[in-house]
Amino acid sequence: MPIYLDHHSTTPVDARVLEQMVPYFREQFGNSASINHAFGWRAKEAVDRARAQVADLLHVEPQAIVFTSGATEANNLALKGVLRASPAGSHVVTTAIEHKAVLDPLKRLKRQGYGVSVVPVDGLGQVDPEQIAAAIKPETVLVSVMWANNEVGTIQPLHEINRLCKLRGMLLHTDAAQAVGKLPIDLTSTNIDLLSLSGHKLYAPQGIGALVVRQGEPRIRLEPLFDGGGHEGRLRSGTLPVALIVGLGAACEIARDEMASEADRLQRLARQLREGLSQRLTGLTFNGPGDEPVVGLPRRLPGNVHVSFADVDGVALLANLKEIAVSSGSACTSADPEPSHVLRAMGVPETLSLASLRFGLGRETTTEQIDFTINYVAETVQRLRGMS
Numbered sequence: 251m252p253i254y255l256d257h258h259s260t261t262p263v264d265a266r267v268l269e270q271m272v273p274y275f276r277e278q279f280g281n282s283a284s285i286n287h288a289f290g291w292r293a294k295e296a297v298d299r300a301r302a303q304v305a306d307l308l309h310v311e312p313q314a315i316v317f318t319s320g321a322t323e324a325n326n327l328a329l330k331g332v333l334r335a336s337p338a339g340s341h342v343v344t345t346a347i348e349h350k351a352v353l354d355p356l357k358r359l360k361r362q363g364y365g366v367s368v369v370p371v372d373g374l375g376q377v378d379p380e381q382i383a384a385a386i387k388p389e390t391v392l393v394s395v396m397w398a399n400n401e402v403g404t405i406q407p408l409h410e411i412n413r414l415c416k417l418r419g420m421l422l423h424t425d426a427a428q429a430v431g432k433l434p435i436d437l438t439s440t441n442i443d444l445l446s447l448s449g450h451k452l453y454a455p456q457g458i459g460a461l462v463v464r465q466g467e468p469r470i471r472l473e474p475l476f477d478g479g480g481h482e483g484r485l486r487s488g489t490l491p492v493a494l495i496v497g498l499g500a501a502c503e504i505a506r507d508e509m510a511s512e513a514d515r516l517q518r519l520a521r522q523l524r525e526g527l528s529q530r531l532t533g534l535t536f537n538g539p540g541d542e543p544v545v546g547l548p549r550r551l552p553g554n555v556h557v558s559f560a561d562v563d564g565v566a567l568l569a570n571l572k573e574i575a576v577s578s579g580s581a582c583t584s585a586d587p588e589p590s591h592v593l594r595a596m597g598v599p600e601t602l603s604l605a606s607l608r609f610g611l612g613r614e615t616t617t618e619q620i621d622f623t624i625n626y627v628a629e630t631v632q633r634l635r636g637m638s
């Protein structure tokens with residue numbers, strides 16, 4: 251297998267997480283809604299514990315956590331949930347660099363008669379909070395801005411955006427799939443209304459995530475996506491996947507304890523990769539903000555390196571890098587690749603976008619792997635440049 255450097259796509263389940271999950275597939279397989287016997291009680295206890303672990307990582311009360319199948323569902327529940335509970339013709343503000351799991355639900359809502367404004371970003375992929383505020387209209391009910399970008403790693407000034415939203419009485423939703431477990435998040439101090447997270451981006455299994463719904467007044471009104479047994483405060487019907495939820499809880503606890511040291515380690519590895527590539531190759535552009543915090547706030551995800559290579563064919567580049575698992579700067583891997591909407595929104599020229607690589611370093615990435623990657627990428631790019 252190639253060296254795995256694609257942790258923004260998904261992460262392996264941490265061995266400690268898996269260990270805690272295993273009993274809930276067989277010995278303790280109960281339905282957490284079964285109130286008449288010990289199988290149900292044990293399952294309910296496990297779910298309660300996990301709910302508290304997730305809540306603890308984000309500094310919210312456990313009732314705020316609504317378990318979903320992942321961040322895609324959480325985003326759909328937040329966006330469709332708020333707009334469908336609002337008057338017809340209500341309006342939402344978002345940004346050009348959101349994940350498809352935000353942009354596509356909004357496209358559908360637009361077809362159904364809701365208003366959507368998309369705010370641009372600068373060359374580093376940063377949103378200007380003032381532009382968000384300026385896009386708010388009388389019909390606006392919701393603003394949705396991702397916490398950290400999954401391609402170029404840009405961290406948005408969410409606190410400032412939230413402050414401006416609150417001044418105007420707006421709800422704020424954030425897709426924090428890349429941020430939770432990587433960056434310190436304290437929702438009590440920010441009072442952000444809705445936050446989506448995904449288990450498989452933080453070393454929990456695929457198929458589990460959550461929408462965090464601010465509690466207290468004024469109450470957030472959300473229309474559920476589907477009806478059924480009324481689980482999760484009627485917001486998400488369906489039998490809870492207990493083992494997956496246990497995994498998410500365990501992963502959140504590990505993240506709480508290890509996030510800070512892990513971020514330091516990942517930043518060192520990212521620097522090693524950037525500096526190594528820069529020493530070996532010319533014609534590189536590193537996309538997104540720098541590593542250094544600005545006024546104490548980090549601007550970039552610790553494990554993200556995004557680089558464009560001048561004078562290389564993007565399709566040939568990826569086809570010749572089979573020893574490492576990375577993502578390209580294109581939207582798809584079809585015969586006719588398109589630049590990603592994120593790089594386009596940042597104004598990266600099309601040919602450079604297509605000749606870009608996203609490295610996503612993670613918990614099991616080693617300095618030896620980075621050394622190999624530097625050599626391997628440098629030799630491949632030099633060979634491809636030599637041929638053209």
Ligand SMILES: *Cc1c(COP(=O)(O)O)cnc(C)c1O
Pocket residue numbers: 258259319320321322323349351396398399400425426427428447448449450451457458459
């Ligand atoms: C991965 C990801 C999603 C989708 O999450 P799933 O849990 O796979 O549905 C949404 N938004 C961002 C920013 C992501 O990185």
